[in-house]
Amino acid sequence: MRFPQIQISTTDIQMDYRITKPFQQIRQRPADLKISQPAATVQINTTNAKLDINMDQMWRDLGSKPVGEFIKEYAQMGRQEMLKGMSRRMGEGRQIMMSAGKDQGRATIQNISKQNHGTERPGPYNIKFIPSIGSVKVNITPGTTDVYIERNAPKIDVKVNKPQMDFTYGKVSGKMLVRPDVQIDVIG
DSSP states (O other): OOOOEEEEEEEOOEEEEEEEOOEEEEEOOOOEEEEEOOOOEEEEEEEOOEEEEEOHHHHHHTTOOOHHHHHHHHHHHHHHHHHHHHHHHHHHHHHHHHHTTTTOTHHHHHHHHHHHTOSOOOOOOOOOOSSOTTOSEEEEEOOEEEEEEEOOOOEEEEEOOOOEEEEEOOEEEEEEEEOOEEEEEEEO
């Protein structure tokens, strides 16, 4: 026995589409920004340093003293020399008096002369460092510096601008070129 067969044939749809793409444009202006920075407040307080230099001993070592000290020193030296001179002259006078009438005559005065102006060399010689070490005294009192800074915060003003958007919708249009079709046939 023969069974009837069903034969199915189909035709697919064919379309012609026209597509217009959508378009979007976004613009945004930069934000309006204002920044100001007030200057910081700075205060500086200082105490001056102090330097004391005492050179009195150095000047004394170099032979320079206050006038009052010079007067006292030279008066004392003059008094000592005067007393030495008086003592020497009294000794010389005694010597002349003791030798008078003993036929020495000129010899006594020559001997006194030799005693006063002999061939002695002054000395001893040595090196002396002037001024002496440590004769200049230095005293330093350091100064101080106090710095006070007050920071002022910046002032920031921001205005955000909204974005501007342009949008065009896309379109799709189509035309059917071939209609879909299904055919069913029974064979046999």
